Structure formats: structure tokens, C-alpha cells
Amino acid sequence: MPSLKDLKNRIESVKSTRKITKAMQMVAAAKLRRAQEAAEESRPYAERFSAVLGALASSVGEGGPKLLAGTGSDQVQLLVVMTAERGLCGGFNSNIVRLAKEHIRRLQAEGKTVKILTVGKKGRDQLKREYGDLFVGHIDLSEVKRIGYKDAQGIARDILGRFDAGEFDVATIFYSKFVNVVTQEPTARQIIPAVVEEGAGGGTVYDFEPDEDAILAELLPRGVATQIFSALLENGASEQGARMTAMDNATRNAGEMIDKLTIEFNRSRQAVITNELIEIISGAEAL
Numbered sequence: 568m569p570s571l572k573d574l575k576n577r578i579e580s581v582k583s584t585r586k587i588t589k590a591m592q593m594v595a596a597a598k599l600r601r602a603q604e605a606a607e608e609s610r611p612y613a614e615r616f617s618a619v620l621g622a623l624a625s626s627v628g629e630g631g632p633k634l635l636a637g638t639g640s641d642q643v644q645l646l647v648v649m650t651a652e653r654g655l656c657g658g659f660n661s662n663i664v665r666l667a668k669e670h671i672r673r674l675q676a677e678g679k680t681v682k683i684l685t686v687g688k689k690g691r692d693q694l695k696r697e698y699g700d701l702f703v704g705h706i707d708l709s710e711v712k713r714i715g716y717k718d719a720q721g722i723a724r725d726i727l728g729r730f731d732a733g734e735f736d737v738a739t740i741f742y743s744k745f746v747n748v749v750t751q752e753p754t755a756r757q758i759i760p761a762v763v764e765e766g767a768g769g770g771t772v773y774d775f776e777p778d779e780d781a782i783l784a785e786l787l788p789r790g791v792a793t794q795i796f797s798a799l800l801e802n803g804a805s806e807q808g809a810r811m812t813a814m815d816n817a818t819r820n821a822g823e824m825i826d827k828l829t830i831e832f833n834r835s836r837q838a839v840i841t842n843e844l845i846e847i848i849s850g851a852e853a854l
Contacts, residue, residue: 571839574832578825585821591655592814599748599807606745606797606804613797620790624763626779634727634787637760638736643680645703645735645759646670647726649742649798650690651806652709657816659743659751659809660689666753667741671698682735686722686799703734714803719796726795727788730759742798743805749812751805758794761787 569577624635648667650660667683667690674681683698685691686706695702706722708714726738738759743751756762 569835571832571835574828574835578828578832581821581825581828585818585825588814588817588821592811592818595807595811595814599804599811602800602804602807603745606800609797609800613793616786616790616793620761620783620786621763623779623783623786624761631780632784632787634730634759634791635761635763635783638733640736641679643682643735643737644674645682645684645726645729645738647684647686647722647738647740647758647795648690648694649740649802650685650687650693651802652687652689652707654689655813656806656810657813659806660687660693662751662753663741663743664690664693666755667694668697670739670741670755671701684726684729687802703729714796714799716792716796719799720792722795723788723792726759727791735759740795740798742802743809744801745804745808748808751809754798754801756794756798758791761790 624631646667648663650663654660671681671683681698681701682703683694683701684704684706685694685702687708688705691702691705704725706725708718711718729735730738737757739755739757741753741755744754745751
């Protein structure tokens with residue numbers, strides 16, 4: 568049975584931990600507001616951009632630029648796994664990695680060649696244990712205080728450079744879509760070749776100047792960067808929401824542990840006092 572001093576030290580330790588988790592919860596809540604606004608504000612632009620690309624692609628028909636038509640094969644798959652640089656955010660990172668692992672196993676079962684590019688060291692750390700031999704690169708954003716479009720452009724240039732060099736046929740990004748503070752959905756989205764939804768043109772016929780091929784050649788690389796930027800913003804909001812929830816749970820668990828330890832401390836102290844009284848009374852009676 569632990570001594571009173573051990574119990575007291577443990578209570579103080581848990582109280583200190585609760586202060587830290589409470590502070591982290593408040594910081595995450597403050598960051599979440601900005602991150603959520605950024606993610607939600609980017610969605611209309613990304614959706615409209617996809618609609619414009621869809622209208623252009625439907626006008627081109629089969630063929631078109633390589634980023635739209637692809638290489639004609641899907642043998643080599645590049646998986647871009649985007650996670651956080653930091654932990655203490657519940658299952659946020661693990662859920663994205665789990666989805667990526669499911670895709671890796673499925674693609675390998677189909678006989679495909681898989682390559683992995685990680686964004687965020689938490690995803691890299693989890694994947695390298697099992698799939699370290701598939702890594703082709705890593706992008707570190709740990710020094711970036713606030714994600715901007717330039718960061719997405721840098722990642723897009725890396726991916727597009729590999730595509731132009733013939734290193735892969737299909738590229739898919741993995742991230743977490745922000746729904747609310749409690750819910751974040753791990754998502755996989757193919758970005759190369761571009762996926763055009765049916766009916767994206769809205770049935771309207773447009774005349775383009777210059778021609779569709781020239782416009783697509785300019786817009787498709789921007790479309791890759793736009794999708795990556797949108798994914799980064801969604802990840803940022805999801806990370807803060809997951810961290811806020813995780814720290815709230817940790818704070819409440821610490822409070823429950825303090826209550827239990829306090830009860831145990833009081834019982835132990837009462838037992839010590841009772842024993843002392845028994846010894847005093849026994850000694851007095853002996854006299």
C-alpha cells in the first residue's frame with residue numbers, strides 16, 4: 568500500500584498534468600476557430616475550380632493534357648500521406664495512416680507498385696515501421712507556423728516533377744476532412760490524373776479562347792496545388808478539433824483520478840490516525 572507521501576506526490580503530479588491538458592485544450596480551441604474558418608472558406612473556391620476544370624475536360628473529350636489523360640497505365644501508384652507534425656490529438660494521425668495502409672495492402676494485392684511520399688512526421692513515423700522500403704520522400708512542415716498556398720505549391724511542384732519524370736502513373740492524397748469538433752473523416756482523393764465528375768460542365772456549352780488544351784495545360788497544375796492546399800487546411804482544422812477533444816477527455820480523466828486518489832489518501836490518513844489512537848489508548852491502559 569502506498570504511503571501518504573507517495574499518494575500526496577501523485578496527486579500533485581496529476582494536478583500538474585491537468586493544468587497542462589487544460590491549457591492545451593484552450594490553445595487548441597483558439598486555433599480551431601481560425602483553422603475551421605480557413606477550411607470552410609476554401610471549399611467554395613475548390614468546388615468552383617473543379618467545376619471549371621470539369622467543363623473544360625468535357626469539351627476536350629478523350630485525350631488532352633497528360634495530367635488529365637494520364638499515362639495510360641495505373642501500375643505505379645504514389646500515395647501522398649498528409650498528417651500532423653505533432654501528436655496529442657487522439658486518433659487523428661492514426662486514422663489517416665490506417666486508411667493509407669488499407670490502400671497499400673489492396674494495391675499490392677492487385678500487383679501494383681506502391682510509392683509513398685509523406686507530409687508530416689507523425690505519418691512518416693508510423694508508416695516507416697512497416698513500409699519504410701516504399702518511401703520516396705518526405706516533406707517537413709514543422710517550421711511552418713501557418714499553412715499558406717506557397718506550402719501547397721511546393722508540395723505540388725515535388726509531385727508534378729516526379730510525374731513528369733515518369734516516376735508514377737497515379738497519385739492519391741490522404742488527409743482528414745473536417746466535419747465538426749468531434750468528427751473528422753479520413754479521406755483519399757486522386758489528384759493525378761485529374762478526376763472529373765460526370766455532369767461537371769452543367770450541360771452548358773462554352774466557347775474557349777485560347778482552346779481547351781491550352782487552358783487545361785495552365786489550370787491543371789494549379790488544380791493539383793489547389794487540392795493539396797484544401798487538404799492541408801482540412802487537416803489543420805481536423806488536427807485542432809481532435810486535439811481539443813483529446814485534451815478535454817484527458818482533463819476530465821485527470822480530475823477523476825485526482826478524486827480517486829484523494830479518497831484513497833483520506834482513507835489512508837484516517838487509518839494512520841486510528842492506529843496511532845489505538846497505540847496511545849493501549850499504552851495508557853498498560854500503565
